[in-house]
Amino acid sequence: MGLLTALGDPRISRHLLREEGEVIVDEVTHHWVAYVRPVAEGVLGVALLCTVPFARVEIAWLPLVLFLVLAVRATWGFLSERVDRFVITNMRVFRVHGVLNRQLSTMPLSRILDISVTKPLLGRLLGYGHFVFESAAQEQGLRDIRFVGRPDQRDLTIQRVVQRAGLRGPRV
Missing domain, CATH: 2.30.29 (PH-domain like)
Incomplete structure (x- = not known):
């Protein structure tokens, strides 16, 4: 795992009162609409990563940093929506x-x-x-x-x- x-x-089942x-x-x-923002951020991050080979050497680090920030935000947003259960x-x-x-x-x-x-x-x-x-x-x-x-x-x-x-x- x-x-x-x-x-x-x-792990919903561990919160149940089974003995009762x-x-x-x-x-x-x-609903799937809640995942649109995290997925859009992930796609934007991948698009920024694809610009790295075309960036000037002096600023090539900038798309990488932006990609990392967007990847972390997208992952966090996706996980927080996935864990939220009613x-x-x-x-x-x-x-x-x-x-x-x-x-x-x-x-x-x-x-x-x-x-x-x-x-x-x-x-x-x-x-x-x-x-x-x-x-x-x-x-x-x-x-x-x-x-x-x-x-x-x-x-x-x-x-x-x-x-x-x-x-x-x-x-x-």
Whole structure:
């Protein structure tokens, strides 16, 4: 297992309460649009690297340095998007993110008061949106979940899990 593989795997299963019967209902990764910026930076870095043979000898180091900076930024951006996971279980929702320093934010289903789904025009065209969670505690790491693919279906999944857990009123 390589370093990049280890850094890019959030290991979701180790955060589950298996002995309590917790199971994953949905694991949400970022929509492909979230990777556009890191990939564009990587392509720009490679393009700069290709200019090195044509640069004057005195400044040939400049495209190399710019390539290294862009390569590091692209790799970091790609890894941070890849590690950022939003997980819906039968008991709670949680988010794991961070490349070197992992952060876990958890919210029991009973504390979810409101979910807003924002779909910008580009998101409507490409099939992504952003979640905004409201709970009794206003400052939490689960407030904004960005670049969620199929946001309407994911919202219905959360509503279904909350309903099945008996946390909302009975069905009429």
